Amino acid sequence: MAHDLLFRLFPLLALAAPLQSNRLGPTSRLRYSRFLDPSNVIFLRWDFDLEAEIISFELQVRTAGWVGLGVTNRYTNVGSDLVVGGVLPNGNVYFSDQHLVNGDTLKEDGSQDAELLGLTEDAVYTTMRFSRPFRSCDPHDLDIMSDTVRVLAAYGLDDTPKLDRERTFVKSIFLLQVVHPDDLDVPEDTIIHDLEITDFLIPEDDTTYACTFLPLPIVSEKHHIYKFEPKLVYHSETMVHHILVYACGNASVLPTGISDCYGADPAFSLCSQVIVGWAVGGTSYQFPDDVGVSIGTPLDPQWIRLEIHYSNFNNLPGVYDSSGIRVYYTSQLRKYDMGVLQLGFFTFPIHFIPPGAESFLSYGLCRTEKFEEMNGAPVPDIQVYGYLLHTHLAGRALQAVQYRNGTQLRTICKDDSYDFNLQETRDLPSRVEIKPGDELLVECHYQTLDRDFMTFGGPSTINEMCLIFLFYYPRNNISSCMGYPDIIYVAHELGEEASDSMEGIMAMNNVEWTPESIKKAEKACKEAQQTVIIKTIDEAVENTTGWIPDIIPTPRGPCLESSGGKVEPQDKTPALSSSSRATLRHLPLAARTLSWLLAMPQTGV
Template sequence: MACVLFRLFLLLVLAAFSQGKRLGPTSPLRYSRFLDPSHAVFLRWDFDYESEIITFELQVQTTGWIGLGITDRYTFVGSDLVVGGVLPNGNVYFSDQHLLDEDTLEQDGSQDAELLKLTEDSSSTTMRFSRPFRSCDPHDHDITSDTMRVLAAYGLDDIPKMSREHTFVKSIFLLQILQYDDQDAPEDTIIHDLKISNSYQFPDDVGISIGTPFDPQWIRLEIHYSNFQNLPGIRDTSGMRLYYTSHLRKYDMGVLQLGISVFPIHFIPPGAEAFLSYGLCKTDKFEEMNGAPVADIYVSACLLHTHLAGRSLQAVQYRNGTQLQVVCKDFSYDFNLQESRDLPHPVVIKPGDELLIECHYQTLDRDFMTFGGASTINEMCLIFIFYYPRINISSCMGYPDIIYVTNELGEEASENPMENLMVLNNVEWTPENIKKAEKACKESQQTVLIKTIDEEVENTTGWIPDIIPTPRGSCLESSGGKVEPQDKTPAGFRAVPLALSGSHTPTLRHLPMVAVLFLQGSLSWFLAMLQTGV
């Protein structure tokens, strides 16, 4: 009897925590984006970092099938695609699929997306579903804080077939944390609008100082337009809103430029499948150059920047020779999507820490050397960190010993660095020499240039530390389970009941800690009651 009561109690307690954080069929979603030029494909989404669940809602102007998924940079092959629609008789179909080739869809072995809503009216179809950031299905792409290439497709009937005309890819920061809160501005605040929607926003107790010798003397909005198809009727409403007040916030915001110094000693060989470049920042001279004690600084956001050859980049923090964490990264960088990225939690940088910037390039499409510079056909390796409280340091960047690199490649080096660049330009860039150059750049002593806001420059030196890859978290098993043959309707699709539910039962490891402690305490109390015969 006690065992039966215990099981019953356990089920009741677990049921109390069975409501997860997955958004329901009508929950508001914070983010949205059109995925096509004609605005026929509209995506809304939201996510929960704690439960690692993302919710999508795709609305397409069609009464046929619609699909949404993730693809990579180069090909649709292997893309995952969640597909659904409403049949003429009102029944819905929904399936977790992937692309075998550019045109052929195949159903996954497990259903890792949970349907929350699927409706159709006379002109459009709307599908809302949730999925884990990382499922245990190898056909599903991970949802990460990197640039994600979102793939949307649709048809004019209920027979899913890929069509280039109705397939669109857009680069999006799906896990970006944006805060569009209304500002509580003092009464004497002067507000000047240069119009923007979704403007980047500093933390509540941080602002940009104006009026001191170290402050910006002017503000410029620079916009680069890209309309290669010359599509008519496209209007831009971007801009900024400035709040100017004498009531100062607690901290001044600072911007620190990290990476590789932008001049030709930064080089990338042609024909490289992959080439890694490194720029080191050592902060042990910050206090001396600041002219005042330097306290811990808190990084709240980053902006990552390379040019067209860039494929990924990351900033890694070290303390006392030990790697602490990746401050920010993008392993799927897109030159056409360059926006600041809020960090989930502020990163603390202490005096004496080192920051290493790693950039990954690919130059298979080039038969000429690529050098560091301002032009788009040149390259950069930069990460700007937004931090507070501000200090008198504007940049901290490194570059390799080009004489050492030249010697390692078997060439006769000159004492003039620029002459060595001419020598490197004549190297036969075989895959072996490319790897040799990459290794030499990493092993060479780095010169670190530290620059203050008022243009003072100091040099120091250092060595590139190794980067230990961050272990991936465990995947989430499918809540839908394996798709059986009898579950498919129409052919190749999982049948979906008409009564859709937004509830979700999370695994125990995703319960909040207070819930776990309460559960443990309740079970301990109940066991004690059983032992005493109460």
């Protein structure tokens, strides 16, 4: 994983600020920080060296006892990787790389892969600073990846390391963020504009999609929106699931007021080109310094549709909300006008996920050969720089894969540890070029072991979605490109009668779902012909068809050896020793690049 990450990050070296080249020492400034518990007792700082494949942590806890930091998985803390340390009453320091053998008992790893950089205790805090490889060869050490990482933090009131549920916390974090906000420019003439619904009475229904149409800032000349953030009102529980801002074509006739986005009045579902979006767990996002949302020219949208998805699962009455999106814009123009392309499985009930599924894969295909015809003008190559992943509660992983001339080119983005509660816009390590004629495939991985009912695609949080939003430049008029399988074919493969799509959907409720029938349904959905729906900002729609190509998995890269470490059987490439890594780091950049290229398995690039 670390080797693959380094390879994919290399093009960024030529585009952005240089990567760190020195190991982070005991006094180096760590750029990232986060509280890990609701009471703000546990504070984490971290930073990383992408060339050395090393991450450094500093954990500060309000305790005089032991502290621990590590990585865990979604389902259980047993087997979690935890680095433990503290200061004894006599001033002696203890520190070791351990793992959980059961719910509360820790055992020291045979291979000690964490390096202590500092451990102090004062009247208030115990502070532990250490570094570790992204991926060691110790099977007890979980990988640090560019996916969502579930960080485990724990502490005790004395110096006996033993987990207590009240002092153990897990928080999902993107540890390997490519761009730090402090590295981006903030224009001096910044203007703030709020797009919001004011004093909206949230219905007592489980799910509400509230939509209204608002003007973008009125400016006499071209400006760029360069940053956005959610504007949320605190309630006793989280009710705002997501907020999307859709650009409206200037020929659109728009309704007034606030109404159900997808209800009786179809006018409230007009405008489908997303320009910015926020979902649960997200924070602010600033575009790269050369990219912005253009406003103020005759070709730019003048109005937007603001969509707020409320989830009032406890049916609370009398709750008013004034949430929305705050945008920051400037007259200091960027080089490129950005757009957003929505990919995935077209959201309606043909998307189904059986109950009791340990694993179920869904696919949405995009074929770009009609983009130029629908755009009404030549479409320049699309340069993708960021993305936002979105499923609901059953989602476990997503990826977008690119094909050219029938050959898999690359995985554009993926997260094998997706967390519904952490949906943020992320930067790609290097910009990805999509050419006319390329195919784009979104794969979503679901698990429904906790459900005894069918899950269908739809707007509610208990329904499902399979969407990836690609942030790109230069902007064109294509708003979405999504696919869905021939449900009649799927029904027939499952032994059910169906003569139209509605019967095909209803037939899914008649299937006896077993592990065998679940896999049969997954196979049928993948083999069925896909209908691909392409939509423009002006609501023009064009359909085409295609077939789901296979996805070639990306091989894992080498792990990093340390004392007592051992190469895992599934590793296809040898471990990198500390001496070989040091040699690699001291080669000229071009030579290091060549080394990575030669070591990296190729998949049609």
